[in-house]
Amino acid sequence: TDIIALKNFMDAQYYGEIGIGTPSQKFTVIFDTGSSNLWVPSSHCYFSVACFFHSKYKSKQSSTYRKNGTSAEIHYGTGAISGFYSQDNVEVGDLVVKHQDFIEATKEPGITFLAAKFDGILGLGFQEISVGKAIPLWYNMVDQGLVNEPIFSFWLNRDADGEEGGELVFGGVDSDHFKGKHTYVPVTQKGYWQFDMGDVLIDGQTTGYCSAGCAAIADSGTSLFVGPTTIIAQINHAIGASGVVSQECKTIVSQYGQTILEMLIAETQPQKICSQIGFCTFDGTRGISMGIESIVDQSVDKSSGGMHDAMCTACEMAVVWMQNQLTRNQTQEQILDYVNQLCDRLPSPNGESAVDCSSLSSMPNISFSIGGKLFDLAPKEYVLKIGDGVAAQCISGFAALDIPPPRGPLWILGDVFMGRYHTVFDYGNLRVGFAEA
Amino acid sequence: RLVRIGLKKKKLDLSNRLSEQIEYKERQALGAPLRKYHVRGNLGED
Numbered sequence: 001t002d003i004i005a006l007k008n009f010m011d012a013q014y015y016g017e018i019g020i021g022t023p024s025q026k027f028t029v030i031f032d033t034g035s036s037n038l039w040v041p042s043s044h045c046y047f048s049v050a051c052f053f054h055s056k057y058k059s060k061q062s063s064t065y066r067k068n069g070t071s072a073e074i075h076y077g078t079g080a081i082s083g084f085y086s087q088d089n090v091e092v093g094d095l096v097v098k099h100q101d102f103i104e105a106t107k108e109p110g111i112t113f114l115a116a117k118f119d120g121i122l123g124l125g126f127q128e129i130s131v132g133k134a135i136p137l138w139y140n141m142v143d144q145g146l147v148n149e150p151i152f153s154f155w156l157n158r159d160a161d162g163e164e165g166g167e168l169v170f171g172g173v174d175s176d177h178f179k180g181k182h183t184y185v186p187v188t189q190k191g192y193w194q195f196d197m198g199d200v201l202i203d204g205q206t207t208g209y210c211s212a213g214c215a216a217i218a219d220s221g222t223s224l225f226v227g228p229t230t231i232i233a234q235i236n237h238a239i240g241a242s243g244v245v246s247q248e249c250k251t252i253v254s255q256y257g258q259t260i261l262e263m264l265i266a267e268t269q270p271q272k273i274c275s276q277i278g279f280c281t282f283d284g285t286r287g288i289s290m291g292i293e294s295i296v297d298q299s300v301d302k303s304s305g306g307m308h309d310a311m312c313t314a315c316e317m318a319v320v321w322m323q324n325q326l327t328r329n330q331t332q333e334q335i336l337d338y339v340n341q342l343c344d345r346l347p348s349p350n351g352e353s354a355v356d357c358s359s360l361s362s363m364p365n366i367s368f369s370i371g372g373k374l375f376d377l378a379p380k381e382y383v384l385k386i387g388d389g390v391a392a393q394c395i396s397g398f399a400a401l402d403i404p405p406p407r408g409p410l411w412i413l414g415d416v417f418m419g420r421y422h423t424v425f426d427y428g429n430l431r432v433g434f435a436e437a
Numbered sequence: 438r439l440v441r442i443g444l445k446k447k448k449l450d451l452s453n454r455l456s457e458q459i460e461y462k463e464r465q466a467l468g469a470p471l472r473k474y475h476v477r478g479n480l481g482e483d
Contacts, residue, residue, distance in 0.1 A: 013449065016442045031442070093440040117447050148438055157446060165446025172439045386449040 012223060013415060014156055014166050015118050019091035020102070021062030027055050029122040031154075031168050032221030033193050033425060034412070036130035037074060038090070038137050040120035042083055042104030050108035054119040057086075057104055064089045064098075072103045074131050081105040081113070090137060092170065095146045101134040121221070124152065124425065128191040138170075142427065147171030150428035154220055155437055158381070158419040178422035182433030183371040192217035193425055193432050197411055198369030200231060202238045207231060210369075215410050218423050218432050222414030224352070224399040225382065232400040239363045239379070241353035241396040250340060252315050257322075257336045264323050274315035355383055357394040366398070368417075370434060381420050 015028045020040060027040045043058040045051035059065040068085040083105040090100040105120070123130070124138050142150045147170050155177035156166040167174060173182075185195040197216035200207045209231040226232075236242070252260075256277055263273050325335040355363075363379035382397035397416040403409060424433035 013447050014444045015447065016444045028445075031444070093442050095440050147440065156444070164443070166444035168442040168444060170440040170442070174439065174441065384449060 012116070012118065012221065014220070016168060018122060020057055021059070021088045022064040023062075024091050025055070025057055025062070027057070027119040028117065029120045030118050030221050031124055032121050032219070033124045033154075034217060034219035034221045035074075035121060035123035036125040036127060036136045037072075037103055037123045037132075037134055038100065038120070039072075039074065039081060039083065039103035039105050041108065042106050044104065045083070045106045045108065048106075048108040048113075050113040050116075051105075053114060054116075057088075059086055059088070059104070062088055066099070068101065070132065072132050072134075074103070080109060082107045085132065085134065092137070092141070095141065095170070097137055097140045097144060097146065100137055100140055102137075103131075103134075124220070125192055126190040138427070141170060151424060151426050153422065153424040154418055155422050156220070156415055156419040158437075173422075173424055178435040178437055180435055182422075182424055182435040183373045184424075184426070184429075184431045184433040185371040187430040187432060188215065190430070192219065194410075195370070195432050198372070200227075200235070201367040201369070201374070202235060203364035204367070207234060209234075210411075215408075216370075217410060217412055218418065218425070218434075219412050219414050220418055220423075222412050223384070223416065224397050224412075224414050225377075225416045226399045226401045226412035226414065228409045228411075229400040229402050232398050235366055235398045236353045236396050236400075239355060239366075239382075239396060239398075240359055241355040241398075253336055253340050256315075257339065258332070260319055260322055261326070261332050261335065264319070264326055273319050277315070352399050353396040355394045355396050357383075357385060357392055368413075375417075375421060375434060377417070377420055382416055384416070 012030050014030065016031055017026055018029055019026050029038075029040070041051045041054050041056045043056045043060075045056060059067075066087040068087055070085045071082070072085055073082040074080065081103070083103050085101050086104050087099055087101050090097045090102070108114075123136055125136070127133060127136055127139060130136055138152065141147055149172050151172055152168065152170045153173040154166065154168055155174065157164055167177060188194050188196055194215055194217045196213045197210055198213060199211045200209050227235075259277060260273055263276070268276070322335055322339055325338055330338070360379040360383060363383070365376050365378055366382060367374045367376045369375075377397070384395050384397055386393045386395065401412070420437060421434040422437040424435075426433060
């Protein structure tokens with residue numbers, strides 16, 4: 001669970017089609033190098049709304065179906081699925097992988113999979129992280145001699161407009177989609193496609209953070225470039241990005257800082273202050289949609305008796321910091337200034353930060369040293385634009401996530417990186433290669 | 438032989454992120470460890 005739980009499919013953008021059974025039943029899946037199971041919704045999924053909006057596998061209609069029935073459950077960062085194993089032939093491109101174990105999902109709770117454009121996930125990671133130790137599709141493809149070389153490669157088209165969103169090639173590489181030679185690094189731990197990454201540079205200046213080496217994975221199922229909070233905060237600070245909570249925190253300090261200080265001086269309990277000034281009492285006025293939030297609010301109130309949101313978190317942290325500073329005999333002005341600075345360090349929901357869409361030209365290049373070579377990302381390559389026109393939002397392609405040992409700390413090189421650099425997954429030589437896309 | 442799988446790219450849109458934000462709120466309320474990094478926890482059922 002610790003391993004699989006990294007996934008966040010919110011911004012997943014790249015999909016492909018596979019077929020399962022005979023005759024073939026079509027499914028849209030994410031080809032995900034950060035997990036190792038194949039799952040699609042089952043016709044036996046009755047009580048999850050997500051199943052009604054996606055293609056479902058009907059074993060009765062397949063002449064090549066074989067029953068397994070072992071139960072299975074996968075927890076992702078933004079949703080969990082459960083169901084049971086079945087076996088059938090899987091059509092990938094013009095290949096047919098026979099006797100492939102996969103999960104028929106009978107429960108897809110939550111909104112992520114409901115809103116998703118994909119039906120399921122096809123994991124391309126190693127068997128070591130396969131739930132139930134099921135043999136991954138890629139292993140069977142190699143074992144059944146369906147590809148000449150045990151290699152697959154990704155080209156993700158960043159400028160896609162229409163159908164040509166990218167290409168996954170099993171059995172080799174497509175020379176049309178990269179320039180020069182690939183820089184290869186060995187897989188250091190099987191499970192994810194994990195390798196050692198070197199230094200991180202901001203506009204050519206070393207941060208020193210990974211000069212002694214950092215573990216990283218190439219993950220086609222993650223959109224952003226994810227790393228430890230400490231260094232991601234540094235990068236996001238350099239590109240002028242700030243998190244949602246950070247912004248809330250600053251608002252609180254500017255509008256309520258003086259009030260909070262006076263309440264603290266009057267010995268009001270810190271934990272009560274945020275409720276008293278209205279930040280931890282959900283009033284339906286915050287967030288994007290009052291109507292929907294109020295529905296969610298009612299449902300979560302029943303199960304947990306209350307809820308916190310970003311503003312409440314920010315408020316509580318600001319108050320605690322102010323109280324700490326008061327005990328150090330700082331002036332009120334110094335305290336407010338200090339807390340304002342600390343606001344920048346607050347993590348955001350999803351670890352994401354917002355940037356100003358009109359400031360791309362002033363942002364620095366961010367570079368990563370892999371295999372002794374520098375791989376650059378320019379602002380237009382690491383900033384994601386969501387929506388169009390005046391309503392467009394821009395988010396930093398660098399998100400914070402602290403993965404604990406023994407797996408972590410870990411960097412996740414998602415689509416932001418793989419879009420810029422054509423990526424080869426060399427299973428035969430246990431290595432990963434990157435070349436300019 | 439090379440087996441080529443064409444990939445489609447979906448545009449990022451605000452509605453997906455709205456869904457995600459709502460789900461984030463659910464998770465916040467349902468599991469304390471999720472509040473900070475929401476790596477895991479019990480997720481709300483439909």
